[in-house]
Amino acid sequence: MNAIYILWLREVKKYSRSRVQIIASLGQPLLYLLVLGFGLGPVYQKAGGGSYLQFMAPGIVGMAVLFTSVFSGIALLWDRQFGFLKETLVAPVPRIYVMIGRTLGGATVAMLQGTLIVVVCLIAGFRPVSLVGIPLGFAFMALIAIVFAALGTSIGSSLQDMQGFQLIMNFLVLPIFFLSGALFPLNNLPKALSFVTKLDPLSYGVDGLRAALIGSTHFGALVDAAVLVCVAVALLCLGAWRFSKIEI
């Protein structure tokens, strides 16, 4: 248990020390929020959708959590290159503990980052419909963070070097974001697109966040939570398996 804690603490410490990185990682969500939020706002309103900023803010929170958690998992590659991974692999600790500590650490960091984005959204004018929804929102944030930190760990354990990184970014992480309905409603989509969005775990995450924060949902909050829990369990198993196969 101590091993899990110390590895979790390591992730959180490293995050809190990388101020430049924290500020840099706010850039992209801010662009989406401000440029798209205010740029597409009038069109969205005319189409009868209400406030676009209200609609997309949970999506941007989901995006921030997605990116941060996947990258914290892929940071395994850095540890492999800079050698620290070896230190944890020869330690007299079952590998599963090492994997759990890292993944929970990554998920925690992603939640901190998500919380920062919530604050930014509030400043930009986003208002949650009820206070009761806020803890529920954090619960969904945690689920998203665990799902994608576990995915990141699986990827990080499987890649040998940074060459695959662009591939993962362009063909996995960005599609997960764009297909999640973070930027557009999932209603009345073309059949093919609608099908793909249903396969994207982040769709359920963003939908859950919307259910909690703005009280509107596509799948229903219970379905969202159930899907996320199942995917989280599956990906944690995958991550543990991939991690156990690492050879230095």
Next chain:
Amino acid sequence: MGAMIRVENLVKKFGDFTAVDNISFEVPKGEIFAFLGPNGAGKTTTIKILTTLLKATSGTVEVDGLNPKTHENEVRQSFGIVFQDPSLDQDLTAWENMDLHGVLYHVPGKVRRERAETLLKLFELWERKDALVKTFSGGMRRRLEIARGFLHTPKILFLDEPTLGLDPQSRNQLWTHVKRQNEADHVTVFLTTHYMDEAERVADRIAVIDHGKIVAIGTAEELKQKTNATSLEEAFLALTGSTIRDESATSKDQLRQVAQMFRGGGRR
């Protein structure tokens, strides 16, 4: 006294390539044992098998009487290791690196802090204990790795080319510390190096390995006598020939170079 490390007919194959080809040797408790060999001779592979990072294809391996395959965690608890490449977390301080290691090796809190303090002082790092490792010089990092390796009072210390890239001062200091720990705590030391003078100076016995086979084993004197050489280097060349071994660069080596480029500036 029993053998701390016992290897019998050890074979390790990677596909068709035989990295370690039927080697046998024993290292008694308290001995400093050196593995010498050209690049790609199988030194690091042997260390990785002894330290549970790789599984042997066949043969018997015992570390402190235990099989690394079946008693993974007990074996891991029994040794400390300094790898060929650095294995510190550069974004943590020296103290945090020590502390993290102590927790992973189940050293209780009070003992952990006391030992970390003693070792950091011994290796002359105490003043910099709260500085991030990325601000350390190569020699300081090496010293920290060795101090860390001693933290959980291991019975065996594995040193895989620990002095690679260090200046003569740091090398000298490092071996002095290792010798001192060896004499004080009877820690068994298993080391590999490319520097003949180091092997001659610190090692009780030397094994020369080439193409995965042990070609000679004995004290530095014995090796010299065997080959009618005046220096260990001459003996080494007589035993292993003078052709240069080039390992093909794998993607890992390329990344290692990239990592080294980054190392100067700090990461991310």
